[in-house]
Amino acid sequence: MLEEFAQEQPIAYKILKNTIDNDKYSHAYLFETNGYYNSIPLVFSFVKAILCPNHGHHQDPCPICQMIDSQNYPELQVIKPDGLWIKKEQLVNLKEEFNQKALMGSKKVYVILEAEKLNQSSANSILKFLEEPEENIIAILVTNNIYQMLNTIISRCQKISLKEGAKPLNVEDTETKLNLILFNKKDIDEVLSEKIKKVINFPKYYENHHLETIVYMNVVWHDYIKNKDELLMAFDILIMYYKDVLNSLLNIKLDYFNTYENDIKTVAQKNNLESICHKLKILLEYKEKIKFNMNTNLLMDELIISFERR
Numbered sequence: 586m587l588e589e590f591a592q593e594q595p596i597a598y599k600i601l602k603n604t605i606d607n608d609k610y611s612h613a614y615l616f617e618t619n620g621y622y623n624s625i626p627l628v629f630s631f632v633k634a635i636l637c638p639n640h641g642h643h644q645d646p647c648p649i650c651q652m653i654d655s656q657n658y659p660e661l662q663v664i665k666p667d668g669l670w671i672k673k674e675q676l677v678n679l680k681e682e683f684n685q686k687a688l689m690g691s692k693k694v695y696v697i698l699e700a701e702k703l704n705q706s707s708a709n710s711i712l713k714f715l716e717e718p719e720e721n722i723i724a725i726l727v728t729n730n731i732y733q734m735l736n737t738i739i740s741r742c743q744k745i746s747l748k749e750g751a752k753p754l755n756v757e758d759t760e761t762k763l764n765l766i767l768f769n770k771k772d773i774d775e776v777l778s779e780k781i782k783k784v785i786n787f788p789k790y791y792e793n794h795h796l797e798t799i800v801y802m803n804v805v806w807h808d809y810i811k812n813k814d815e816l817l818m819a820f821d822i823l824i825m826y827y828k829d830v831l832n833s834l835l836n837i838k839l840d841y842f843n844t845y846e847n848d849i850k851t852v853a854q855k856n857n858l859e860s861i862c863h864k865l866k867i868l869l870e871y872k873e874k875i876k877f878n879m880n881t882n883l884l885m886d887e888l889i890i891s892f893e894r895r
C-alpha cells in the first residue's frame with residue numbers, strides 16, 4: 586500500500602495520493618530514486634493503486650495485485666535493461682502488446698526500470714510514445730541517474746523525486762550482528778553464525794567450480810535459504826564477503842571476515858579487480874531483483890551465469 590511510504594517519502598506520497606484520489610493521472614511519470622532503498626516497492630504500490638479496483642487497499646492481496654506482484658498482469662509491462670541497454674526491440678514488443686485493447690481493466694501501465702539505459706534508438710521510440718500519448722496508457726520511468734537521460738524525455742514526464750532514505754533495517758542488523766560474531770566472540774548468535782558459514786560456502790564453491798555450481802545449488806544454497814528475508818540477508822553477507830575479497834586483493838585490512846582470512850585470500854587470488862567489481866555489481870543488482878518476488882531458484886542460476894559473463 587502506498588500509505589506505507591507516507592512517512593519516509595511524504596512529498597512523493599502526497600502527490601501520488603492526490604493523483605489517485607482525483608483519478609487524474611499524467612501520461613508519464615519519471616521517478617528519480619536518488620538511491621532510496623525502497624524505491625521499487627514504492628513504484629509498484631503506485632502501479633497497484635492505478636490498476637487494482639481497490640487501489641491496493643485490502644488486507645489480503647486481490648488476484649490483480651497478486652498478478653502485479655508476479656508480473657503476470659496483462660495490462661502491466663515491465664521493461665528492464667537487456668544487458669547494458671534497453672533495446673529498441675524491447676519497446677517494439679511493448680507497442681505490439683499494448684496495441685490490443687485492455688483485457689481486464691481500463692488502464693494499462695508500462696514501467697521502465699533503469700530508464701537511463703535507454704540508448705539513442707530506444708529513447709527515440711519511447712519519445713514517440715510520450716509525444717503521442719494514448720488514452721489510458723500510463724508510462725512510469727524509473728531512474729537513479731537522471732543526468733544520463735535525454736532532456737526531451739525528462740521534460741515530457743511528471744517528475745517524482747524521492748529522497749534518499751535510511752538503509753533498510755535488515756542490512757544494518759546483519760552488519761551489526763556480523764560484527765558481533767566476527768569481532769566480539771562473547772556474544773555469538775549460534776544460529777546466525779551457522780548461517781553465515783553456510784552462505785560463504787557458496788562463493789568458496791563457486792570460485793572453484795563456476796558454471797557447474799548450478800547443478801549443486803540445492804546443496805550449496807537452496808536447502809538452507811527458506812524465505813525472502815533469509816535470501817536478502819544471504820545477499821548482504823555475500824556482498825560483505827566480496828567487499829573483503831576486494832580488500833584482500835588491495836592489501837587492505839579486512840572489514841568483516843578476519844576469521845576467514847585464508848579463505849578470502851584464496852578467492853582473491855582467483856580474481857582480479859575487474860572480476861570482483863563485476864561480481865559486486867551483479868550482487869547489488871540481484872539483491873534488488875529479490876524485491877520483485879522473482880523465483881529464487883531461477884534467480885540464483887541467473888546470478889551464476891551473470892557472474893561468468895564478463
Ligand SMILES: [Zn+2]
Nearest residue numbers: 637641647650
Ligand atoms: Zn488489489
